[in-house]
Amino acid sequence: MRITIRLFARLRDIAGAGELVREAPGGATVGAVWAGLVAEYPDLSPYEKSISCAVNADYSRFNATVADGDEVAFLPPVSGG
Amino acid sequence: MSAGTLITSAPLDPMAVVRAVDPAGIGAVVTFLGLVRDHNLGRRVLHLEYEAYEALARRGLDLIVTEATAQWPAVRLAIHHRTGRMEIGEASVAIAAASPHRAHAFAAARYAIERIKQIVPIWKHEYFEGGDVWIEGATADPGNSEAREQALKIACA
Numbered sequence: 001m002r003i004t005i006r007l008f009a010r011l012r013d014i015a016g017a018g019e020l021v022r023e024a025p026g027g028a029t030v031g032a033v034w035a036g037l038v039a040e041y042p043d044l045s046p047y048e049k050s051i052s053c054a055v056n057a058d059y060s061r062f063n064a065t066v067a068d069g070d071e072v073a074f075l076p077p078v079s080g081g
Numbered sequence: 082m083s084a085g086t087l088i089t090s091a092p093l094d095p096m097a098v099v100r101a102v103d104p105a106g107i108g109a110v111v112t113f114l115g116l117v118r119d120h121n122l123g124r125r126v127l128h129l130e131y132e133a134y135e136a137l138a139r140r141g142l143d144l145i146v147t148e149a150t151a152q153w154p155a156v157r158l159a160i161h162h163r164t165g166r167m168e169i170g171e172a173s174v175a176i177a178a179a180s181p182h183r184a185h186a187f188a189a190a191r192y193a194i195e196r197i198k199q200i201v202p203i204w205k206h207e208y209f210e211g212g213d214v215w216i217e218g219a220t221a222d223p224g225n226s227e228a229r230e231q232a233l234k235i236a237c238a
Contacts, residue, residue, distance in 0.1 A: 008134055009204035010215040052221040054202070057136035059223050073134055073202075079216035080131070080138070080162060080203030081115050081174050081194055 001026055001068035003033055009076050011051070014043045024066065030055065031062035033072050050077050085159030086142035088135050088203075093163050093172040101159035102179035111186040113194055115174040117167045121216075124209035131164045131173060134202040138162065141201035144223055145193050149178075152192070152233065153185040160193055162203060173205075192236035199228045 005020040012018045015037070024033055030053050038045045053060050054073040066072055085101045095114060104110045117129050142160045149158045157179045167173055176193045180186035197203075200223045205216040219228065 006134065008202065009132055009206070010217070013215070050217070050220050054134070054137050057134070058140065059137070059221075073137065075134065075137075075202045075221050076204065076215070077217040077219055078198070078200070078202055078221045079205045079218040080133070080201045081198045 001028075001066075003028075003066055004069075004071045005033065005037065006071060006073035008073070011044060011047065011074055011076050015041050026068075028066055029062065030060055030064050030066060030072055033066060034062065034074060037074070047074075047076060051075055083143045083146045083159075085146060085157070086139055087161040088133055088138050088142070089161065089163055090165040091163070093161050093175045095172070095175055098159045098161045098175040098177040101161075102157040102177045104177075104179045107157070107179045108181040109183040109186040110177055110179045111183070111190040112178075113174075113176040113190045114172045115194065117169050117171050117173060119169045121207060121209070124207075124211075126169065127208045127210060128166060128168050129173070129208070130166045130206040131162075132204050132206065133162070133164045135164075137202050141221075141223070142197070144200070145196045148196065148229070149189045149192055153180065153189050156180045156185050156189040158189050158193060160197070162197070162201070164203070188236040192232055195232035195235050196229070199225075199232060 178186045178189035
């Protein structure tokens with residue numbers, strides 16, 4: 001299945017793109033999508049402990065299952081205000 | 082979605098966020114403006130660029146309004162956050178909290194800015210004399226009850 005990955009701020013700089021389309025096996029979790037991303041861009045790995053995630057623009061968890069066509073976003077620590 | 086929340090690249094109008102809480106007859110309005118500071122961690126700041134995951138940022142702001150209204154039922158809260166490039170002294174965030182009495186208006190406005198810094202997916206890119214850096218604060222997790230308690234404690238101090 002096909003997943004759209006959204007990256008922001010420093011994560012976007014590391015990957016060189018804010019939006020990536022990747023294949024994932026059926027039943028894959030958000031965590032598995034992240035692991036695939038880290039394999040591709042090892043410089044992302046220090047963010048493992050500090051990122052949060054969203055699926056289809058709603059806050060999610062790393063153990064959530066993703067579906068074909070989902071938008072999965074990885075969020076570095078926020079600094080709004 | 083709450084009508085009082087907005088993510089925009091346009092300059093913020095402090096009166097617009099006041100109008101959004103429909104203050105006529107209510108008694109008290111507290112406003113908060115967050116401005117671009119000319120220094121940070123000993124660096125001379127030149128300008129900032131704010132980036133948002135807009136759809137989720139709007140949801141985060143709506144969640145803060147829901148939380149505040151549950152805590153202070155008589156409060157009306159509006160939050161406008163700007164994105165894009167901002168110069169020193171420009172407002173990046175404008176908050177208005179209206180309430181029949183001042184204490185809850187102050188508390189809700191303070192709660193809102195603390196929660197924005199905890200959970201809303203917006204990031205500052207700081208351009209300073211000699212370089213630039215993404216500022217990274219809190220891990221955005223609206224389910225972290227400890228963070229929420231902390232924001233409440235600060236608001237009610």
